[in-house]
Amino acid sequence: MLMNRLTSEEIFKWCSIPWQSLEGCEGKKIKLAVRKDRAEMMAEIGNLMADEVRDHNAKGLPTKWVLPAGPCDEYDTFVRRVNEERIDCKNLWVFHMDEFLDWQCRPYPVADTYESLEGTMLACFYNRIDEELRPPEDHRIWPRINNLDYPDEMCDKLGGIDTVWAGIGATGLVAFDEEPRDYWYRPTVEEYADSKTRIVDINSDTMVAMAERSFGTCLDRIPPKGLTIGFHVICSAKRAVYMVATGDWKKTVCRIMLFSEPTTEYPVTILPKYVPDVTLYTDEYTIDHPMSHDTRGW
Template sequence: MDFIISNEQLEQWCSYSPEELKKRKDLNADLRVRSESRQFYREVADLMAEELLANNAKGAATRWIVPAGPIDQWDYFIERVHREQISLKNLWIFMMDEYLDWESRLIPEDAPYGSLHAVMKKNVFSKIDPALMCPAEQIIFPDPRDLDYYDNKIEELGGIDTIWAGIGCKGLIAFCEAPHSRYYRISQEQYRNSKTRIVELNEDTLVALSQRRFGGYYDKIPPKAVTVGMKSILSAKRIVCMLRCGSWKQTVLRVMLLCTETTLEYPVTFAMKYIPEKIVFCDEETLEHPLCKE
């Protein structure tokens, strides 16, 4: 049976002050709090560069799962790549997800909004010196036309080194959201072993994305996506989470740090339990919570 977080547990976790959380020794992850998000994005970039340098020195491949948001860390990473002439030739980049239209087709790259291929090409990949950049075939998006290729390639490469992740309000990683159908059930074991798949976005995700970018204009947000599954996510040796947005992420941060069971309510709990190394960056505002002030 799935573990359900009780109101009493949630209220207890949300009652701790930021200073209490910083001092706790039993958190599920290495918590790194910075005054504002741009400070931790530079630190994340340094972690990226150091891992790449270490693997390059061993002649080993580096295997990442990365989001198309947040991407602020990439500018700092690219600065360092160019300054130190760090080669990305042995880097494999597995993008977490891609939007789909209502018919489960990819959004054209020249569309005004919705193509994560276009976002990454414009804001990240095109900024990297081609002489240092990894081959195009080592940048892999989940593809609705060949759902098995993504997971098979990760398995062939021996799993993932690090996932660089933003986390949603209800604990999504990529578009691995809480199952929401009233007509069928998914067990924890099924979810833990879930593969790349096509999903309909949960309503809270549509609300968040439309509010953040289009003033609540829901029709601007593609209703579906193709996403990495939890099986490939949990093959990682490390996950580095980046949380900002203040009140939108304050409760899920507490769940990530303090919930010791896995729950389909908050899929990120699977990563907190099963990935060996967990680092969580957040800003001071996101560490706050209204319940800790009562």
């Protein structure tokens, strides 16, 4: 069925809970792991990543991930451990979340630039892993405009994803899977959960957030379109690890993802319906909502 939009009353209630009380609250849809700061949190996640590949290797199993091109600081710990401990990543399959397109739906050249997420991942992930341990190129699954079905077909062929490692947008995006805002189609939660790899217009609030974070809110610097893997791939996972430590931008969405029923208004809320093990990792500042303090009459 189509999920109604969340009410202000629901959101205000969730935001008013002191963060120290969240762990004991009934009705949470996912697990919560709060760490002191971003550095501690991302180092722990990097270790979780290295442990998963190492453990799967010991069992003779492939490792199948969905990875973001941001945040990237978890890769520091992962790459260090891979190189130091000689953790073989030749059997690691990586489904990349998304890629930017220009206003004419054309991809940008692959380079270490903001517009090229493939170039970003080469610089911060692949090229930092020792060559003899590095995932082969045919194990790196990118959404491409000339073969949109390939990620979904490969996901099905491999039997689904092990872990989604995901940053989350302020309005609940995962990859560039955002709230549908078109008058002409209104997908249900079930339809959205089976959505395929596709070309998307990036929602305006996401463009503002990216421009503010990187370019002094110069909106002209942000690509307006993208390619994204759909939730068909993401919802096939056994586990999802949300990484959210961006402070004020994410305080409200953290509360929504903890308590909301599935809704396309905040797509991140859909995952717990399909993924059996979901954890939000965050830091004390991000999870501490101002509306849980003196709100001066809100």
